[in-house]
Amino acid sequence: MRKLTLDDLNRPDIAAFKAQEKLQVVAVLDNVRSMHNVGSIFRTADGFALEKVVLCGITAQPPHREIEKTALGATQSVDWIHYQNTTDAIDNLKALGYEIVAIEQAENSTMLNTFTPDASKKYALIFGNEVDGVSDEVMAKIDECIEIPQFGTKHSFNIVISAGIVFWDFFAKLKL
16 A cells, blocks of 8 residues: 655645635634644644634734644635624624524533534534633533533543544435
């Protein structure tokens, strides 16, 4: 078996990526502390062709060397916007017709494996702070809460792992 080269992969350049059809999903980062996590989410958003990344509160913004360490250029391909307040971002996304979905462990959450996204809807997936999760103020504004089933001793996945799992699940259910 031979590993594929970069030429074999035939990835689009930034201009072609910006023009291609996107998954009707935006990632909302609610006060994410780690710039490495921010960069990794950009890279993962690029991999699944998300519409954009919404950075909120203390979440760092490009350009920044620490974000680029893990983004590897995805901050140029994936559109992004920053809001001082996550609730303002949520209000704007709701006005644009997005279904607001927190990725969180909460009462009455829907397990990811049983959630079926509707191809006619647009989704804003909210990922919270590494310590505190999605803020209570944001939880009060959501339409749906999705939880990733877990079976080990730790109480949560890293935000980047959570984002990768959820982005893949939405992509697989909506595009494959």
